[in-house]
Amino acid sequence: MKLKTLSLIVALVLTFGESGPQAFAAGKEIKLLNVSYDPTRELYEEINAAFAKQWKEKTGDTVVISQSHGGSGKQGRAIIDGLDADVVTLALAYDTDQLYKKGGLISKNWQLRLPDNSAPYTSTIIFVVRKGNPKNIKDWDDLVKPGVAIITPNPKTSGGARWNYLAAWAFGLKKFKGDEMQTQEFLKQIYKNVIVLDTGARGSTTTFVERGIGDVFLSWENEAFLAEKEIGKGTIEIIMPSLSILAEPPVAVVDQAAKKHGTAKVAKAYLEFLYSEAGQDIIGKNFYRPRSEAAAQKYAGQFAKTELVTIADFGGWDAAQKKHFSDGGIFDEIYLT
């Protein structure tokens, strides 16, 4: 009996260890780890396959790209704690910035290394409501009505949730003609109506669409379209508010890790592939707003137009983070008091 257990363990260890030497023997297998935020699972599945195919044709090498997904802030934290990412594709520049500030894992000017602020795709924040819009939710004002149950992730851990919050803030400022006190009160009322605060965007999506909780879900545009396609067909509607925010999720090579793994070249090519026409087409197909003219035109039909503010209107991520989301910031005041 004891011998059996022992041989079982040995067998297990052997089968597990097998993948190591095998990969090494192939010699030309390159491993990349892309640490990303919640809603990009389906996008990168497609991108990875297309890029691996192209890279194989070009160089003969096999690239195996592993994915890790979760709330953007949480994922950034994990990389700082030692999650060995070659490439980061987080929800917002602030989280990537932390890799430089807290870990020194990436060069300071990382965002200037690729076009368009290193964001090969953009998205925006929209509302998802139940079929027929029974609570008649059209714009940010409607969220503060009594009895409206809101689903949004937590801005402390989720990138998408920070974009949600800032879009609401921009709307408040416009409505109250720049009065911050009134805007803060407005946001307080919105968050009073929030009934579930998940840690990541995908958690919120399943809460709203699959479990059927809440009247309105503040979501990434791409995530909303995907949810509609996957599970919500005919049960939910997407509403574009009169004002929203241009979300630019940036991508970057993690210099230290790529150098250590010898993957700097392929990691850079991988990110550049996102900007290629093939990459941009996959991006549009997955409901992200592409940067290239051709892809933008091809997919223009699926994206509603609205007034979009940008993070620059908040003085950049550092200023926005400090003012709104740091400990003791406005979000804490709104949510905790």
Added chain:
Amino acid sequence: MTNPTTSTAKLCTTRLTEPAWVRRVFIVIALAFLAFFLLLPVLTVLLSGLNKGFGFYFKVMAEKDAWAAIKLTLLAAAISVPLNVLFGLASAWAITKFDFWGKKALLTLIDLPFTVSPVISGLIFILLFGAQGAFGPWLREHDLKIIFAVPGIVLATLFVTFPFVARELIPLMQAQGTEEENAAVVLGANGWQTFFKVTLPNIKWGLLYGVILCNARAMGEFGAVSVVSGHIRGLTNTIPLHVEILYNEYQFTAAFAVASLLMLLALATLAVKSWVERQAKIAGSVEFAPKGH
């Protein structure tokens, strides 16, 4: 020790004094509770997993990431269970058969993994072995990966399953006392002989019971493992984490199919557990009283 027949008889007479309707109400409540909180979820998971037929069910299991998760889970259990058996035996032996300084502290420490939340159990390892942690720079220099890799998952599993064997053995060995061991020593047995010929046969059913519980937890642990996993598909996901990923990817049927694997494992564990209990009763180790976790 009380005679079992008289105690049963006493129990019966007390029961008979209660009116029949009270008994029935209690039985119905208990059964309804069981059906609602145990049977219904088990059936839901199984049926949801088989939603798209057996072909799909097995396809999900054969999928690369699922198979990797199953292998990793088995590996984590295969390492942590034997180590915890070793530790459990050693500590229970030391605590119940000998008196030494710090015994109380050791007893309390064994319970620690039970009392802290699994999230904390995971964070402990991040604080120790994370890049910013105490040993982080040293590990990085020597290119050793613990956190967000297989060793971290094994460590976290080891930590949360730590008390199971020891906790099962300590009360049992305490109840048995040291007379038999003393007798063996007096008759000239050495330490190993005493252990293998006297102690081990006395505790074997309790030990097996502890192993079963330990194994069930090792395979099912979510919280602590989730913190140290890094969630890399095909590399650092265990079965419970893989279930979460599938669910989050809108692959509900696949998620429930993999979940049903854990469920079947739990049912198998329960079956083995009750078998062990029966064997223990037959073997007549009366002191062996499972505590029902």
